[in-house]
Amino acid sequence: MTDLLWGRQQPPSRGPKPAMTLDGIARAAIAIADAEGLDAVSMQRVAGELPFTKMALYRYVPGKAELVAVMTDLAMGLPPEHPERPWREALKTWALDLYAGFEMHPWLLLSTVGRRALGPNELTWMDRGVQALAGSGLNGGEQLDSLAVIAGHVRTIAQQSLTLPGGTTGTTEEDITATLTEVLSAQAERFPSLAAALGTAAGSENQGLEFGLDRILDGIELLITARKD
Amino acid sequence: MTDLLWGRQQPPSRGPKPAMTLDGIARAAIAIADAEGLDAVSMQRVAGELPFTKMALYRYVPGKAELVAVMTDLAMGLPPEHPERPWREALKTWALDLYAGFEMHPWLLLSTVGRRALGPNELTWMDRGVQALAGSGLNGGEQLDSLAVIAGHVRTIAQQSLTLPGGTTGTTEEDITATLTEVLSAQAERFPSLAAALGTAAGSENQGLEFGLDRILDGIELLITARKD
DNA sequence: TGAAACTGTGTCCGACGGACACAGTAATGT
DNA sequence: ACATTACTGTGTCCGTCGGACACAGTTTCA
Missing domain, CATH: 1.10.357.10 (Tetracycline Repressor, domain 2)
Known part of the structure; x- marks a missing residue:
């Protein structure tokens, strides 16, 4: 979980190149949540927005809870910069x-x-x-x-x-x-x-x-x- | 929803006497939630604690959301009494x-x-x-x-x-x-x-x-x- | 040129909320 | 008295959910 959130994953050497990114998946999920609420975010629905099947998402995310965690941190974003103030x-x-x-x-x-x-x-x-x-x-x-x-x-x-x-x-x-x-x-x-x-x-x-x-x-x-x- | 929470339901004149009460159902659900969390509260599970089937609950509650609402107000209870103070x-x-x-x-x-x-x-x-x-x-x-x-x-x-x-x-x-x-x-x-x-x-x-x-x-x-x- | 490691897919499962038809039961109107 | 009506609890069925698992295709390393 922590590894996912902090992007700590060494890319594998062998095998086909991944066609998706964790970031892209999370962005699709965020778009759904923004438009229709968090309940509308299901693995099926997220996969439907991308040209992939539901189970393919599990190659990037261990489960839904982790997806929501990644979505959350990504949507939160970085706080805006402000000049120094009291x-x-x-x-x-x-x-x-x-x-x-x-x-x-x-x-x-x-x-x-x-x-x-x-x-x-x-x-x-x-x-x-x-x-x-x-x-x-x-x-x-x-x-x-x-x-x-x-x-x-x-x-x-x-x-x-x-x-x-x-x-x-x-x-x-x-x-x-x-x-x-x-x-x-x-x-x-x-x-x-x-x-x-x-x-x-x-x-x-x-x-x-x-x-x-x-x-x-x-x-x-x-x-x-x-x-x- | 509001009617349920405020106990505004006229008892029907005909038909068999209800064997359960909304209060009893809510208490069973609260017991489950206390012990195993809110996610463990399903209609099946609540009915399982009582000697009735899942669908029987729907005679007392329109849906799960309403059950949770009743649970919530019941579990909140009344605030304790205190002597007058500043x-x-x-x-x-x-x-x-x-x-x-x-x-x-x-x-x-x-x-x-x-x-x-x-x-x-x-x-x-x-x-x-x-x-x-x-x-x-x-x-x-x-x-x-x-x-x-x-x-x-x-x-x-x-x-x-x-x-x-x-x-x-x-x-x-x-x-x-x-x-x-x-x-x-x-x-x-x-x-x-x-x-x-x-x-x-x-x-x-x-x-x-x-x-x-x-x-x-x-x-x-x-x-x-x-x-x- | 295998063998190993990885990707995406299809199938399957149990649990969930809930719609619906049904049989049994109690009060009502005639 | 009896049929009608309204209600209760039950069983069956459906779609959706998260997720386990086996499988075929693809890339890289020994």
Whole structure:
């Protein structure tokens, strides 16, 4: 698994030249996932996009889980380059870049659940994020934990606001808020605080991302300045 | 779907009495998921635990997705009761209670991805959380967004530290950190900040949960006190 | 010029979710 | 009382999935 993700495979000396590449397979799979969701990615379907049969893919990938891992790291890509900035701005743009990645490939929300092997691109994202906090005075664990909070928040908001195409869970946001307000109006006495909060909540456009980020960064800043003294 | 979750089904007048209950089915499914992971929950398997056939379940549940939804809300349960406390402590114990829920049923991390219909228990959790911020001076949207940040962080940490039984993604934490340190020692120059951070990171026991929570709550407190002036 | 190693293919399997028709059962209307 | 109606649980069947395996064709090395 790790070998696959990190491209550690010595090319064999004998035998016919491979007609496909792992990269090409993963790209085909990514195209399917982007268009129709991760559930639409089956070995048959991927092979169908390429002029090969299903079983030929297994010469490049041990199984579907590994294919998804390769897809994931490839789709994540490298984080965009930015000029050097103070840690807070750097972290904020890092988070917005990450959100843009989820926006481009919503199925990443599904393929990155649970503990899994990390690929080079994903590790580069982490490195870039930690880099922003390198001179902050926080120790390594605190830097990693801070980054986890931010990445987790980006995930949360992406999960709330993005529509996964084709997924069985693909409920429209209007649909879900519609049933929510319906239930809440019918049983307002059962969820009084929630009903009140939803009542005074304006049509919150994606301000949830910014709001949470600012809170988190405020909290981190508080710790950093406290450390500096 | 919503009808199922909220128990809105009028009992039919004619015909044989149902031999099962939706609740019983969901409990059997939860037991399987707890022991062997969510992937082990198939209609066949659930029916096998009960003295009935697979197709009999479809008299109670339209499909597997709905079964998972019912399982999810049931396993989430109601949030524990706590005496009234200031908002910050209330939110913190709310978060710890939520984490305990994920600990008890790790598959909830998988079954609660993406937008989906919310059940009564889950809504009660939300209500309880918002309740803590009711008198804080934040408006409804801010209360909901704050809660989302906290819940998202709990999810993130749970995802990092909990092992999903039976899952294909079930890699051990030691295993994953082992390959991580192996890769980082081999290519330290490629991920300098990350390598440095991991170097100075002590064996971070689940302090990630507390750390992030404190940062987030600090950030929220900052906003609240700023509002109060 | 074999022999060895590798590629792509075809066939087969078990498990999955689910459609559908069927027999049995309980309440209803006449 | 009895037929009708509505419901329950069952058995059979289908398409799709991931994947094991044997096989034929192709390239390279001894």
